[in-house]
Amino acid sequence: MDFSRVELSDEDQKFLDEVRTFLGEIVTEDVIRRDRETGDNFDEGVHLALGAAGYLERDWNPDSDRAFTRVQRRIWELEKRRAHVPWVTSGTTAMIAKSVERFGSPELKDEVMPKVYSGHVRLCLGYTEPEGGSDVATCKTRAVRDGDSWVINGSKMFTTGAHNCQYVFLITNTDPSAPKHKSLTMFLVPLDSPGVEIQGIRTVDGDRTNIVYYSDVRVDDRYRLGEVNDGWTVVREPLNAEHGAVDAADDGLQDVSIMMHQAMFMAAAVDKAAQKSTIPDPNGRRLIDDGSVAYRLGRSVARLEASLSAPSIFGRVALAQTMRDISPDLMDVMGAASALPVGTDGAADDGASEYIYRFAPLVGIYGGTLEVFRNMIAQYALGLGKPNYSPVKT
Ligand SMILES: Cc1cc2nc3c(=O)[nH]c(=O)nc-3n(C[C@H](O)[C@H](O)[C@H](O)COP(=O)(O)OP(=O)(O)OC[C@H]3O[C@@H](n4cnc5c(N)ncnc54)[C@H](O)[C@@H]3O)c2cc1C
Structure with a gap:
C-alpha cells in the first residue's frame, strides 16, 4: 500500500476545481433537506445534471474517450462525498451496469446503457426476499418460460431505490428441482411492467426502501442476463463487490474498504x-x-x-x-x-x-x-x- 501524498498535475488540479465548483452548485441545501425528508438517498435533478455534464459516462464507461484516469476517479469520489451527493441509487446503478455490459445482449445494451450514462435510467437490486436475504441463492421468486418471454411471480424485500429506478436486477428461480446455485436466472426487469407493485418501507434511521411484488409479470427473453440456470455466474461479481470482498488497488487511490x-x-x-x-x-x-x-x-x-x-x-x-x-x-x-x-x-x-x-x-x-x-x-x-x-x- 502506498501512503505517500499524491501530487496533482496542473490538469488534475483543474479537474478538482471544476468538479468542486460544479457539485457545489448542484447539491444545494434544498437537495440535502429533501433527501433527508424522503430518505431516498437519490435526487433526480442532481443525477440528471451529472449525466448531462458527462460525468456518469466518464465514471462508468471505461471505453469512453473521456473516461476518468485513476487520479481523476479518486478526486471524483472524494469530492462527491464532500459535497454530500446522494449515493445509494447511483451506486446500485453503477454496479449493475457492469453486469449489463458483460452479460446483456447487444439489443439490451443499446436499450439501456446510453440512458444509464445520461442519468435517465437507474437500476436497483432485487435479491432479498421476505423469507430471508443472507443466503441469496435460496430464491423463491419464480420465472417460467412461455415462448419468447418469461412470466415472473414472487416478492422481493428491501429493493432500495425501486421507486426511482427504471429496471431491477432480479434473481429468479427457474428450476426448483435443481441444486440452489444451479437454479437461478438473472433478469433486468423493466419496473413499469404490468404486475409490478412497489410499496414503500421506512427504516428506523429514516431511509426509504421498498417491498416489490411481481404478479404474472411478463418479460421478454431479451431482458435475461447470462444463461438460463446460470444466474450465479452473473450475480457473483456484483455480490463480491457489494460485500467488499475485493482488495483495494495498492496505488492508494481507492477506499481501503467499502462503507x-x-x-x-x-x-x-x-x-x-x-x-x-x-x-x-x-x-x-x-x-x-x-x-x-x-x-x-x-x-x-x-x-x-x-x-x-x-x-x-x-x-x-x-x-x-x-x-x-x-x-x-x-x-x-x-x-x-x-x-x-x-x-x-x-x-x-x-x-x-x-x-x-x-x-x-x-x-x-x-x-x-x-x-x-x-x-x-x-x-x-x-x-x-x-x-x-x-x-x-x-
Ligand atoms: C436499509 C436496507 C436496505 C437494503 N437494500 C437492499 C437492496 O437494495 N436490495 C436487496 O436485495 N436487499 C437489500 N437489503 C437486504 C439486506 O441485504 C438483507 O437484509 C441482509 O442480507 C440480511 O438478510 P435478512 O434481513 O433477510 O436476514 P436473514 O438472512 O433472515 O438473517 C436473520 C438473522 O440470522 C443471521 N444469519 C443468517 N444467516 C446466517 C449465517 N449463515 N451465519 C450466522 N448468522 C446468520 C443474520 O445475521 C440475522 O441476524 C437491504 C436491507 C436494509 C436493512
Missing part, C-alpha cells in the same frame, strides 16, 4: 462531539475536563481511526461494529440534548450522534449482516472451517 460514505457520518459525529466537549459552559466548565468524558471520547476516536484503516471485508465489519459501539457513548457524553435530531433547535450536535445511533443497525445488515461477515472471515480468511451449529456433545 466509507457511512463512515464519514461517524467521523463527523466524533468531530462534533470532540468540538462540543471543549466549549466552556457559563460556569467555565468543559466536558473534556471530566476524566470519564476524556476517556470515552478518546476511545471513540481510537476506534474510529482503527476502523477507517481496516481493509476490505475486515473494514466492513469494523466500521459497522464501531458505529454501533461508539454512538451511545457519544450521546451519553453530550447529555440529553444529544437525543434531539438534526435540524432541531437545542440539539447538542445538530443530531449527528443521534443519527448514527439509528443508522448503525442498518449499516450492519444491508449488503450482508455482521454475523455472516464474521463467519466469512472465520471460514475464508482464518481458515477455521465451516461453522457448526449442532449442539455440543457432552
Whole structure:
C-alpha cells in the first residue's frame, strides 16, 4: 500500500476545481433537506445534471474517450462525498451496469446503457426476499418460460431505490428441482411492467426502501442476463463487490474498504462531539475536563481511526461494529440534548450522534449482516472451517 501524498498535475488540479465548483452548485441545501425528508438517498435533478455534464459516462464507461484516469476517479469520489451527493441509487446503478455490459445482449445494451450514462435510467437490486436475504441463492421468486418471454411471480424485500429506478436486477428461480446455485436466472426487469407493485418501507434511521411484488409479470427473453440456470455466474461479481470482498488497488487511490460514505457520518459525529466537549459552559466548565468524558471520547476516536484503516471485508465489519459501539457513548457524553435530531433547535450536535445511533443497525445488515461477515472471515480468511451449529456433545 502506498501512503505517500499524491501530487496533482496542473490538469488534475483543474479537474478538482471544476468538479468542486460544479457539485457545489448542484447539491444545494434544498437537495440535502429533501433527501433527508424522503430518505431516498437519490435526487433526480442532481443525477440528471451529472449525466448531462458527462460525468456518469466518464465514471462508468471505461471505453469512453473521456473516461476518468485513476487520479481523476479518486478526486471524483472524494469530492462527491464532500459535497454530500446522494449515493445509494447511483451506486446500485453503477454496479449493475457492469453486469449489463458483460452479460446483456447487444439489443439490451443499446436499450439501456446510453440512458444509464445520461442519468435517465437507474437500476436497483432485487435479491432479498421476505423469507430471508443472507443466503441469496435460496430464491423463491419464480420465472417460467412461455415462448419468447418469461412470466415472473414472487416478492422481493428491501429493493432500495425501486421507486426511482427504471429496471431491477432480479434473481429468479427457474428450476426448483435443481441444486440452489444451479437454479437461478438473472433478469433486468423493466419496473413499469404490468404486475409490478412497489410499496414503500421506512427504516428506523429514516431511509426509504421498498417491498416489490411481481404478479404474472411478463418479460421478454431479451431482458435475461447470462444463461438460463446460470444466474450465479452473473450475480457473483456484483455480490463480491457489494460485500467488499475485493482488495483495494495498492496505488492508494481507492477506499481501503467499502462503507466509507457511512463512515464519514461517524467521523463527523466524533468531530462534533470532540468540538462540543471543549466549549466552556457559563460556569467555565468543559466536558473534556471530566476524566470519564476524556476517556470515552478518546476511545471513540481510537476506534474510529482503527476502523477507517481496516481493509476490505475486515473494514466492513469494523466500521459497522464501531458505529454501533461508539454512538451511545457519544450521546451519553453530550447529555440529553444529544437525543434531539438534526435540524432541531437545542440539539447538542445538530443530531449527528443521534443519527448514527439509528443508522448503525442498518449499516450492519444491508449488503450482508455482521454475523455472516464474521463467519466469512472465520471460514475464508482464518481458515477455521465451516461453522457448526449442532449442539455440543457432552
Ligand atoms: C436499509 C436496507 C436496505 C437494503 N437494500 C437492499 C437492496 O437494495 N436490495 C436487496 O436485495 N436487499 C437489500 N437489503 C437486504 C439486506 O441485504 C438483507 O437484509 C441482509 O442480507 C440480511 O438478510 P435478512 O434481513 O433477510 O436476514 P436473514 O438472512 O433472515 O438473517 C436473520 C438473522 O440470522 C443471521 N444469519 C443468517 N444467516 C446466517 C449465517 N449463515 N451465519 C450466522 N448468522 C446468520 C443474520 O445475521 C440475522 O441476524 C437491504 C436491507 C436494509 C436493512
